[in-house]
Amino acid sequence: MQDSGISVLFMGKNFLRLLEGLWVTLRISLIAVLLSIPLGILFGMFMTMKNPVSRAVSRVYLEFIRIMPQLVLLFIAYFGVTRAFGWNLSADVSAVIVFTLWGTAEMGDLVRGALISIPKHQYDSAAALGMNKIQTFGYVVVPQTMRRLIPLTINLTTRMIKTTSLVVLIGMTEVLKVGKQIIDANRFDYPTAALWVYGVIFLLYFLACWPISMLAKKLEKRWR
Amino acid sequence: MEERIQLQVSGLVKRFGTETVLDGIDLCIRKGEVVVVLGPSGCGKSTLLRCMNGLESPSAGTIFLDGEEVTSDGKKITQLRQKIGMVFQSYDLFPNKNIMDNITLAPVKVQKRLKSEVEQDAERLLKRVGLWEKRKAYPRELSGGQKQRVAIIRALCMNPEVMLFDEVTAALDPEMVREVLDVMLELADQGMTMVIVTHEMQFARAIADRIIFLDNGNIVEDSKPDEFFTNPKTQRAREFLQTFAYKKRRTHTD
Numbered sequence: 492m493q494d495s496g497i498s499v500l501f502m503g504k505n506f507l508r509l510l511e512g513l514w515v516t517l518r519i520s521l522i523a524v525l526l527s528i529p530l531g532i533l534f535g536m537f538m539t540m541k542n543p544v545s546r547a548v549s550r551v552y553l554e555f556i557r558i559m560p561q562l563v564l565l566f567i568a569y570f571g572v573t574r575a576f577g578w579n580l581s582a583d584v585s586a587v588i589v590f591t592l593w594g595t596a597e598m599g600d601l602v603r604g605a606l607i608s609i610p611k612h613q614y615d616s617a618a619a620l621g622m623n624k625i626q627t628f629g630y631v632v633v634p635q636t637m638r639r640l641i642p643l644t645i646n647l648t649t650r651m652i653k654t655t656s657l658v659v660l661i662g663m664t665e666v667l668k669v670g671k672q673i674i675d676a677n678r679f680d681y682p683t684a685a686l687w688v689y690g691v692i693f694l695l696y697f698l699a700c701w702p703i704s705m706l707a708k709k710l711e712k713r714w715r
Numbered sequence: 716m717e718e719r720i721q722l723q724v725s726g727l728v729k730r731f732g733t734e735t736v737l738d739g740i741d742l743c744i745r746k747g748e749v750v751v752v753l754g755p756s757g758c759g760k761s762t763l764l765r766c767m768n769g770l771e772s773p774s775a776g777t778i779f780l781d782g783e784e785v786t787s788d789g790k791k792i793t794q795l796r797q798k799i800g801m802v803f804q805s806y807d808l809f810p811n812k813n814i815m816d817n818i819t820l821a822p823v824k825v826q827k828r829l830k831s832e833v834e835q836d837a838e839r840l841l842k843r844v845g846l847w848e849k850r851k852a853y854p855r856e857l858s859g860g861q862k863q864r865v866a867i868i869r870a871l872c873m874n875p876e877v878m879l880f881d882e883v884t885a886a887l888d889p890e891m892v893r894e895v896l897d898v899m900l901e902l903a904d905q906g907m908t909m910v911i912v913t914h915e916m917q918f919a920r921a922i923a924d925r926i927i928f929l930d931n932g933n934i935v936e937d938s939k940p941d942e943f944f945t946n947p948k949t950q951r952a953r954e955f956l957q958t959f960a961y962k963k964r965r966t967h968t969d
């Protein structure tokens with residue numbers, strides 16, 4: 492098959508370009524996740540505080556982030572903020588900010604869920620053994636929330652990797668855009684290129700997310 | 716039993732919202748004394764015990780442990796709680812830690828004792844209750860009775876001066892009650908000061924130096940066990956004891 496679409500992948504730097512395209516979103520995802528985890532832990536603890544003000548504030552934040560499509564948030568950050576304040580945020584930076592805000596909200600909610608899932612008598616028995624708040628948190632609460640949180644956090648990471656493909660809409664050349672460019676350039680010579688290019692993109696996403704899920708399973712087992 | 720006062724409760728009032736659960740409790744417990752607290756469900760037995768180690772803070776009144784006031788002041792209360800162990804009705808072992816780690820966690824992290832030293836204590840106690848083979852097991856692998864015995868040992872390894880037991884056999888299958896109560900009886904024999912809430916009347920009678928009967932937030936009776944069970948002074952206590960006595964009446968009518 493002379494004109495098999497598969498050959499477009501090996502033309503010029505096409506494959507490398509696809510990888511670079513994937514890296515654009517992977518990098519944003521990884522930075523956003525790495526920032527979201529500590530911020531989300533703090534946010535989750537903030538949400539479980541008894542203080543009604545902290546509850547109201549966190550509720551509003553969480554709902555706002557959840558109701559807004561990520562795309563709208565991206566537009567606000569990239570186009571809106573630039574206009575309104577004259578800050579010239581690059582697409583990269585806007586994306587990291589938006590996905591960190593989103594990740595923090597989601598992570599916070601996961602942390603909150605894990606924290607309130609610890610029965611009250613666990614706190615009581617830790618206290619009855621003379622542990623202070625920090626010790627109770629460090630030796631009793633955190634280890635128990637870990638097991639629950641790890642798989643959920645991993646899940647959030649893979650969601651993040653998938654969702655960051657939206658950055659194409661603020662002009663970034665990520666893997667799908669590169670794929671489209673390759674397909675368009677070869678439209679007439681290799682009509683089946685689309686199948687191959689998207690197939691490879693599928694595979695790349697799988698290869699990016701699969702090891703992460705495996706890691707989750709492994710940690711889950713170890714911490715049982 | 717010595718004359719020294721171990722635990723002194725004066726004018727203890729505890730309210731939850733508008734509900735007054737404890738309404739001026741005065742109670743003085745001497746070193747080595749075993750006090751069993753009885754009373755209908757919801758009369759405030761758990762609340763009384765929880766006030767004694769500062770898990771609840773009194774609305775009024777004071778509690779002195781060994782001459783030191785039990786306050787909710789963070790640093791002081793964690794110090795005081797090391798002198799007062801508590802075992803609850805719910806199985807409260809830490810599910811993510813094995814039996815040995817459950818026992819050694821607080822003595823090592825809170826009291827900063829040597830792990831090897833604490834493990835020796837744990838070994839001695841685990842062997843005594845026949846659970847040494849389970850030291851590497853996780854709480855979910857133990858029966859309820861085994862979990863409660865471990866919970867008692869975990870509290871004992873802090874070397875407390877007083878032990879509080881809040882219905883520790885209430886959630887157990889009947890055939891497991893005995894193994895837990897035996898551990899408590901042995902502890903009483905060794906001279907531990909104990910405050911026990913239980914619904915096991917025969918056990919209460921056997922172990923107690925003193926029975927406290929609570930009703931409507933007050934101590935309505937404070938007597939020797941034989942006196943309380945054979946000849947309760949108040950109508951409320953008589954009614955309460957009746958609720959446990961139905962088995963006996965049935966055998967008579969057969």
Ligand SMILES: Nc1ncnc2c1ncn2[C@@H]1O[C@H](COP(=O)(O)OP(=O)(O)O)[C@@H](O)[C@H]1O
Nearest residue numbers: 731732736754755756757758759760761762763
């Ligand atoms: N944390 C709490 N908040 C509100 N009410 C409580 C709380 N703890 C106990 N109570 C109430 O106090 C009363 C006594 O409870 P408790 O001490 O558990 O009784 P007992 O142990 O004798 O069954 C009950 O009516 C209960 O509903």
Ligand SMILES: [Mg+2]
Nearest residue numbers: 760761762882
């Ligand atoms: Mg109770």
